Amino acid sequence: xxxxxxxxxxxxxxxxxxxxxxxxxxxxxxxxxxxxxxxxxxxxxxxxxxxxxxxxxxxxxxxxxxxxxxxxxxxxxxxxxxxxxxxxxxxxxxxxxxxxxxxxxxxxxxxxxxxxxxxxxxxxxxxxxxxxxxxx
Amino acid sequence: xxxxxxxxxxxxxxxxxxxxxxxxxxxxxxxxxxxxxxxxxxxxxxxxxxxxxxxxxxxxxxxxxxxxxxxxxxxxxxxxxxxxxxxxxxxxxxxxxxxxxxxxxxxxxxxxxxxxxxxxxxxxxxxxxxxxxxxx
Amino acid sequence: xxxxxxxxxxxxxxxxxxxxxxxxxxxxxxxxxxxxxxxxxxxxxxxxxxxxxxxxxxxxxxxxxxxxxxxxxxxxxxxxxxxxxxxxxxxxxxxxxxxxxxxxxxxxxxxxxxxxxxxxxxxxxxxxxxxxxxxx
Amino acid sequence: xxxxxxxxxxxxxxxxxxxxxxxxxxxxxxxxxxxxxxxxxxxxxxxxxxxxxxxxxxxxxxxxxxxxxxxxxxxxxxxxxxxxxxxxxxxxxxxxxxxxxxxxxxxxxxxxxxxxxxxxxxxxxxxxxxxxxxxx
Numbered sequence: 001x002x003x004x005x006x007x008x009x010x011x012x013x014x015x016x017x018x019x020x021x022x023x024x025x026x027x028x029x030x031x032x033x034x035x036x037x038x039x040x041x042x043x044x045x046x047x048x049x050x051x052x053x054x055x056x057x058x059x060x061x062x063x064x065x066x067x068x069x070x071x072x073x074x075x076x077x078x079x080x081x082x083x084x085x086x087x088x089x090x091x092x093x094x095x096x097x098x099x100x101x102x103x104x105x106x107x108x109x110x111x112x113x114x115x116x117x118x119x120x121x122x123x124x125x126x127x128x129x130x131x132x133x134x135x136x
Numbered sequence: 137x138x139x140x141x142x143x144x145x146x147x148x149x150x151x152x153x154x155x156x157x158x159x160x161x162x163x164x165x166x167x168x169x170x171x172x173x174x175x176x177x178x179x180x181x182x183x184x185x186x187x188x189x190x191x192x193x194x195x196x197x198x199x200x201x202x203x204x205x206x207x208x209x210x211x212x213x214x215x216x217x218x219x220x221x222x223x224x225x226x227x228x229x230x231x232x233x234x235x236x237x238x239x240x241x242x243x244x245x246x247x248x249x250x251x252x253x254x255x256x257x258x259x260x261x262x263x264x265x266x267x268x269x270x271x272x
Numbered sequence: 273x274x275x276x277x278x279x280x281x282x283x284x285x286x287x288x289x290x291x292x293x294x295x296x297x298x299x300x301x302x303x304x305x306x307x308x309x310x311x312x313x314x315x316x317x318x319x320x321x322x323x324x325x326x327x328x329x330x331x332x333x334x335x336x337x338x339x340x341x342x343x344x345x346x347x348x349x350x351x352x353x354x355x356x357x358x359x360x361x362x363x364x365x366x367x368x369x370x371x372x373x374x375x376x377x378x379x380x381x382x383x384x385x386x387x388x389x390x391x392x393x394x395x396x397x398x399x400x401x402x403x404x405x406x407x408x
Numbered sequence: 409x410x411x412x413x414x415x416x417x418x419x420x421x422x423x424x425x426x427x428x429x430x431x432x433x434x435x436x437x438x439x440x441x442x443x444x445x446x447x448x449x450x451x452x453x454x455x456x457x458x459x460x461x462x463x464x465x466x467x468x469x470x471x472x473x474x475x476x477x478x479x480x481x482x483x484x485x486x487x488x489x490x491x492x493x494x495x496x497x498x499x500x501x502x503x504x505x506x507x508x509x510x511x512x513x514x515x516x517x518x519x520x521x522x523x524x525x526x527x528x529x530x531x532x533x534x535x536x537x538x539x540x541x542x543x544x
Contacts, residue, residue: 014309014319015302018150019157019208025467025518026151026437030287033434037286037345047286048345059433063471072155073309073320110433150445150455151438161331161382162305165298166423173422173481183422184481195297199335209445209456246297286426287434291480293427344427 001135004079004095007038012074022069023076028096028106029062035080036092036110043131055125057112060089064108068098075099085132088114088121137271140215140231143174148210158205159212164232164242165198171216172228172246179267191261193248196225200244204234211235221268224250224257273407276351276367279310284346294341295348300368300378301334307352308364308382315403327397329384332361336380340370347371357404360386360393409543412487412503415446420482430477431484436504436514437470443488444500444518451539463533465520468497472516476506483507493540496522496529 010031018024037047047057070076076096083093089112096106116122124132146167154160173183183193206212212232219229225248232242252258260268282303290296309319319329342348348368355365361384368378388394396404418439426432445455455465478484484504491501497520504514524530532540 011306013302013305014154014156015160015162015305017155019153019155020150020464020466021155022466024151025470026434026441029434029437030285033285033287046345056428058428058430058477059474061471061473062433063469065469066467069466073318149438149441151441156328156330158330161334162298162301165301166421169298169421169423182481192292194292194294194341195338197335197337198297199333201333202331205330209454286428287432289427290422291425291427291429292422296423298423 001083002081004081004093006077006079007042008034008078009099010034010076010078012070012072012076014072017072020069021071023071025064025066028064028066028108031076031078031096032062032064032080032092032094032108032110035078035094038078039080039082039092040131045127045131050125050128053125054117055122056115056117058115059110060113061111062108064106066106067104070096070098070105076105082132082135083109085124087123090114090124090132137219138217140217140229142213142215143178144170144214145235146170146212146214148206148208148212150208153208156205157207159207161200161202164200164202164244167212167214167232168198168200168216168228168230168244168246171214171230174214175216175218175228176267181263181267186261186264190253191258192251192253194251195246196249197247198244200242202242203240206232206234206241212241218268218271219245221260223259226250226260226268273355274353276353276365278349278351279314280306280350281371282306282348282350284342284344284348286344289344292341293343295343297336297338300336300338300380303348303350303368304334304336304352304364304366304380304382307350307366310350311352311354311364312403317399317403322397322400325397326389327394328387328389330387331382332385333383334380336378338378339376342368342370342377348377354404354407355381357396359395362386362396362404409491410489412489412501414485414487415450416442416486417507418442418484418486420478420480420484422480425480428477429479431479433472433474436472436474436516439484439486439504440470440472440488440500440502440516440518443486443502446486447488447490447500448539453535453539458533458536461533462525463530464523464525466523467518468521469519470516472514474514475512478504478506478513484513490540490543491517493532495531498522498532498540
């Protein structure tokens with residue numbers, strides 16, 4: 001499938017940093033959230049609408065590898081793309097880079113289950129599947 | 137009414153601090169949340185149960201005055217108490233102090249509306265009113 | 273002085289909401305932070321540079337009044353402006369509105385002290401004062 | 409090495425949840441932070457003191473697998489332990505369980521580098537190494 005491509009920019013807040021002066025490690029997963037939401041939005045759907053239509057996408061697994069620190073006021077470029085999918089799951093991949101110098105700051109993935117509102121696994125909706133199938 | 141009294145302790149996380157090395161200003165309001173929840177719990181009710189029974193308590197106004205910084209790993213003593221109430225509102229007051237040296241770190245309040253699940257103002261439930269009336 | 277004018281837009285993350293489905297009350301203060309940083313940046317300075325040059329702007333007091341909830345994926349328009357200043361303090365004012373329908377979601381302020389790196393009060397730097405003086 | 413054992417309890421805040429009503433996925437990493445800090449503290453050291461003495465422990469990699477959701481006001485039992493270590497790295501493992509019913513909510517790890525204040529890799533301090541060597 002296609003590698004992650006830039007979908008959003010995020011400027012690091014004071015409140016995102018920790019006393020090391022770096023973007024706190026857990027907060028990178030907030031940027032991953034932006035990444036997958038904007039990847040979907042760029043293709044004409046929105047996660048909000050999916051949820052309103054009864055499809056939830058809880059995270060089953062998440063991982064990040066930290067390459068270099070992001071600092072206060074840095075602009076982080078968020079690249080995202082689905083990496084693989086099954087009948088009821090999808091794995092998104094992310095690369096965060098520093099806008100100023102292009103350094104890779106963080107790479108990671110999130111694995112999601114498609115779930116109905118009552119908590120049961122659910123086949124990927126056709127309109128979403130179509131998006132994934134275009135990614136080859 | 138009675139002044140705020142200690143209801144909880146909170147140890148400042150790395151992720152709570154910012155690059156100044158202090159508890160980020162917005163995060164003090166998380167400690168206020170702990171304060172009002174524990175004040176209620178200490179009196180035999182729980183906010184979770186109130187909500188499950190249909191009473192929501194959204195914040196209408198919030199204020200904090202920062203006296204001294206809380207640092208990483210510091211233990212903050214959270215004192216809370218209702219300061220005043222109307223037929224459908226309550227104001228909680230908070231004082232955060234440093235456990236080690238007793239310094240006041242932050243004071244503030246939150247004003248809440250009692251609301252039903254459909255978003256309409258709602259009279260204070262009798263069991264909650266009884267708690268407030270004991271505070272004189 | 274001039275009233276707050278739009279300086280930034282912020283899309284509400286899943287991670288910003290709470291189980292009521294609303295932007296958590298403490299997180300509005302993160303948007304206030306964006307507001308004052310972008311107000312300064314729009315005038316050719318940056319808070320990062322101020323800090324690097326030895327001027328810190330810790331928050332002394334903060335208040336928010338919540339008018340209407342911001343929901344997941346909503347775009348919030350952040351308006352900000354200095355409201356008043358003394359020789360070593362400045363008060364910023366904020367108005368958050370819903371981009372879709374223009375409703376006011378939240379209003380508030382933050383009061384800041386100008387402080388040197390060693391923690392002592394410090395006169396407003398001349399270049400910053402010049403910005404405030406243009407706001408009449 | 410010894411498996412993770414309980415080192416702390418954490419009550420889920422309103423502000424930790426998202427609109428699904430669950431502890432937001434990124435926030436589990438905050439609980440992991442509590443886990444490793446308390447594991448160290450239970451053995452007579454503190455991460456704060458390590459840092460003050462010049463040893464930093466930035467996160468190099470982090471992973472979580474989510475088994476079941478933690479909800480508002482739930483008490484989460486945090487179990488932690490070092491899983492393996494090299495001359496300048498340590499991997500901590502975590503298990504989060506629901507205090508009420510004992511269900512596993514989340515498992516994960518964080519990989520850390522020992523680093524000096526100037527950013528260079530650093531051998532594990534002797535006093536920390538001693539703690540790890542007791543874990544067999």
